[in-house]
Amino acid sequence: MTYRGFIGDLTMIYELYYWPGISRGRGEFVRLALEDAGAKYVDIALLPEAEGGGVPALERFLDGEDIERPPFAPPFLRAGRQLIGQTANILFFLGGRLNLAPRDAASKLWTHQLQLTLSDFIVEIHDTHHPLGGDLYYEEQKRAAKRRAKDFLANRLPKFLGYFERVVQRNPAGGPGMVGARITYVDLSMAQVVAGLRYAFPLSSRKVLRACPRLRALHNEVFARSRIKRYLDSGRRVAFNNDDIFRRYPELDE
Amino acid sequence: MTYRGFIGDLTMIYELYYWPGISRGRGEFVRLALEDAGAKYVDIALLPEAEGGGVPALERFLDGEDIERPPFAPPFLRAGRQLIGQTANILFFLGGRLNLAPRDAASKLWTHQLQLTLSDFIVEIHDTHHPLGGDLYYEEQKRAAKRRAKDFLANRLPKFLGYFERVVQRNPAGGPGMVGARITYVDLSMAQVVAGLRYAFPLSSRKVLRACPRLRALHNEVFARSRIKRYLDSGRRVAFNNDDIFRRYPELDE
Numbered sequence: 001m002t003y004r005g006f007i008g009d010l011t012m013i014y015e016l017y018y019w020p021g022i023s024r025g026r027g028e029f030v031r032l033a034l035e036d037a038g039a040k041y042v043d044i045a046l047l048p049e050a051e052g053g054g055v056p057a058l059e060r061f062l063d064g065e066d067i068e069r070p071p072f073a074p075p076f077l078r079a080g081r082q083l084i085g086q087t088a089n090i091l092f093f094l095g096g097r098l099n100l101a102p103r104d105a106a107s108k109l110w111t112h113q114l115q116l117t118l119s120d121f122i123v124e125i126h127d128t129h130h131p132l133g134g135d136l137y138y139e140e141q142k143r144a145a146k147r148r149a150k151d152f153l154a155n156r157l158p159k160f161l162g163y164f165e166r167v168v169q170r171n172p173a174g175g176p177g178m179v180g181a182r183i184t185y186v187d188l189s190m191a192q193v194v195a196g197l198r199y200a201f202p203l204s205s206r207k208v209l210r211a212c213p214r215l216r217a218l219h220n221e222v223f224a225r226s227r228i229k230r231y232l233d234s235g236r237r238v239a240f241n242n243d244d245i246f247r248r249y250p251e252l253d254e
Numbered sequence: 255m256t257y258r259g260f261i262g263d264l265t266m267i268y269e270l271y272y273w274p275g276i277s278r279g280r281g282e283f284v285r286l287a288l289e290d291a292g293a294k295y296v297d298i299a300l301l302p303e304a305e306g307g308g309v310p311a312l313e314r315f316l317d318g319e320d321i322e323r324p325p326f327a328p329p330f331l332r333a334g335r336q337l338i339g340q341t342a343n344i345l346f347f348l349g350g351r352l353n354l355a356p357r358d359a360a361s362k363l364w365t366h367q368l369q370l371t372l373s374d375f376i377v378e379i380h381d382t383h384h385p386l387g388g389d390l391y392y393e394e395q396k397r398a399a400k401r402r403a404k405d406f407l408a409n410r411l412p413k414f415l416g417y418f419e420r421v422v423q424r425n426p427a428g429g430p431g432m433v434g435a436r437i438t439y440v441d442l443s444m445a446q447v448v449a450g451l452r453y454a455f456p457l458s459s460r461k462v463l464r465a466c467p468r469l470r471a472l473h474n475e476v477f478a479r480s481r482i483k484r485y486l487d488s489g490r491r492v493a494f495n496n497d498d499i500f501r502r503y504p505e506l507d508e
Contacts, residue, residue, distance in 0.1 A: 071367075135408075151388070166324065
């Protein structure tokens with residue numbers, strides 16, 4: 001479980017495990033970090049089953065009885081012999097190695113804290129369309145979704161975005177990101193959330209983001225980075241869609 | 255932001271910030287770690303306002319314009335000059351210092367991963383009684399709560415508990431906890447969740463826990479630890495109640 005001489009090493013080939021299909025879910029936050037760093041990685045489930053890919057590759061780790069430290073759910077990452085689950089935990093692990101995190105211990109913890117707050121935000125974004133749970137389709141819980149989205153847009157959305165805007169504003173390095181003078185993994189995730197909110201709630205997010213000039217600038221900064229642009233142009237980036245975390249149901253965006 | 259000679263030091267006085275009142279919420283997971291380690295700490299909001307306590311002490315950090323790294327919400331912890339938010343992040347920070355975490359890097363990350371999975375579980379437990387959001391009382395969202403609780407008890411509760419049971423089972427050290435031969439902070443949190451589930455869903459949790467002998471034993475192990483027992487007997491531990499994460503509404507436990 002040790003990596004000799006492996007600090008900041010970009011020669012390792014990471015294996016990312018996330019469901020295949022058009023839902024890119026939480027896997028996308030990990031992809032953005034790997035892409036931005038120019039890390040070598042394989043999106044395992046996108047390989048054909050005959051080459052060890054597809055859903056069976058994921059189930060092997062989720063359900064295999066010989067897995068000593070099984071993840072609860074995708075995404076998870078294999079780095080050599082280490083298997084790491086939970087999006088924020090994966091990014092914490094990758095941060096130092098990919099040069100996408102600050103170096104001092106207190107700032108590392110602060111960056112992780114912001115990522116965990118973003119994780120909470122993402123759960124609430126998801127739950128606007130599935131407040132009653134995952135065993136019902138959206139169409140079966142539309143009324144509850146309207147009620148939940150109303151609270152989310154009125155109270156939670158401005159509260160979360162206002163918080164992250166303040167964090168950029170108070171960054172003593174002056175931005176453009178939340179921690180230090182350089183972009184970190186949490187900035188990549190934040191930009192993805194801004195993009196997702198604009199897809200899901202075009203009206204409400206525009207209104208709230210009007211008061212968040214720093215987050216708008218951060219979004220633009222991230223999506224203008226050369227490796228991120230290359231990723232967006234590669235055809236590998238899947239567009240936002242209604243099988244995913246961020247969904248556009250106009251009736252919820254009122 | 256540095257702590258000279260402060261690794262594993264128990265002489266520091268930690269400051270825990272959590273809302274006063276009968277809801278002990280996520281603060282309780284931090285308290286259990288501090289209590290079990292015999293750490294010195296002050297539960298700041300329980301002090302009188304005249305002595306720097308009460309709600310204003312929390313608001314000072316949540317809303318103060320001079321706070322460079324503000325937490326999004328309680329609980330947060332002050333350790334010297336460092337301010338740390340997010341329950342799982344606080345426990346990650348405290349783990350090594352309080353001797354409640356394994357020592358190797360991969361196991362530290364694995365323990366944290368389990369705590370993050372437990373955090374996800376806790377959100378879902380909470381949302382059984384508030385599926386439509388925090389701006390409505392339970393009584394105003396009772397029907398939605400019944401629907402959400404039904405899915406939770408049928409699908410999510412057995413899935414989460416079955417997962418953690420397997421983790422203990424596969425621990426090569428043979429338990430009683432999830433990682434290594436000694437109790438870690440995630441075991442303390444797990445025991446608290448088992449206790450909370452028994453309070454909130456006495457019927458359903460008994461049924462599901464029947465298949466989880468290791469989690470039942472872990473719960474007993476934790477609550478038999480001498481410092482935890484002393485905490486429970488101290489009068490400082492607040493009993494489970496319906497202003498908290500775990501709530502007993504018999505109509506949801508069917």
